[in-house]
Amino acid sequence: MILVVIIACEIGFWVLIIAGLMVRYLLGKRRAGLVLLALTPLVDLILLTATVLDLRAGATATFVHGLAAVYLGISIAYGHRMIDWADARFAHRFGGGPRPTRHYGTRYAQECWKDVVRTIIAVLIAAGFLQLLTVLVDDAARTEALTGFYPILGIVFVVDLLWAVSYTIWPRKQPLTA
Template sequence: MILAIIIACEIGFWVLIIAGLIVRYVLGRRRAGLVLLALTPLVDLILLVATVLDLRSGATAGTAHGLAAVYLGISIAYGHKMIGWADTRFAHRFSDGPRPTRLYGMTYAQECWKDVVRTVAAALIAAGFLYLLSALVGDPGRTAALAGFYPILGLIVLIDLVWAIGYTLWPRRQPSQV
């Protein structure tokens, strides 16, 4: 059940973003589009409540419950950036906004380091949710599977850190202009 809710929340997140951007740029209703974009955190709240209710009603925590915590962490830490990414492209396509720029060199490396901070924040948020879920259930036997996600979160942070170090040492080069 939780896996289906995660999928529905991911779909809902992008439906709200796309609907908000369509209303904002295609229909020209900027304020209404902003309202739809501002509703995206509601999706996270729905997932959090559903996960807590599922575990509080006696379910044993499984991979899906851990994924819900990871999803929430990523959504909270990266949600604003994802919306900005989509907004830039919609503005360019439908509202004569500037062309999205691709970053190179140290500018790209700096963005990688900002992503490291976001990833650490996402991992900490996810870890906090994992801990909260375990504490709310109060039965270590039913929440043992959640502890397996802590090393995964550490691995995700490590991969992003290596990525940023790599692009700092070997910056992305701009393609030659022909």
């Protein structure tokens, strides 16, 4: 059941973003578009509530419950950035805004390091949610699958850190234009 909720939340997240941007740029209603964009945290609240209720109702935690924690961490830490990314593209395509720029060299490395900070936040949120679920259920046998996610969170952080280090040492080069 939780997998279905995660999928529905991911779809709901993007539906709210696309609807908000369409209302903002295609219908010209900036405030109404902003309201739709501001509703995206409700998706996280729905997933959080569904996961807690499922485990409190006696379900044994599975990989999917841990995945819900990771989803929440990423959504909270990266959600604003994802919305900004989509907004820049919509503004360019439908609102007469400037073409979104790609970063190269030092600027790209700086953006990678900002992502490392976001990833740390995402990992901490996910780990906190895993711990919260473990405490709420208060049954080690039923929450064993959740503790298996801590190494995964560590791997996610290390991969992102190595990505930033690699682009700091070997900066992304701007392609040659004809």
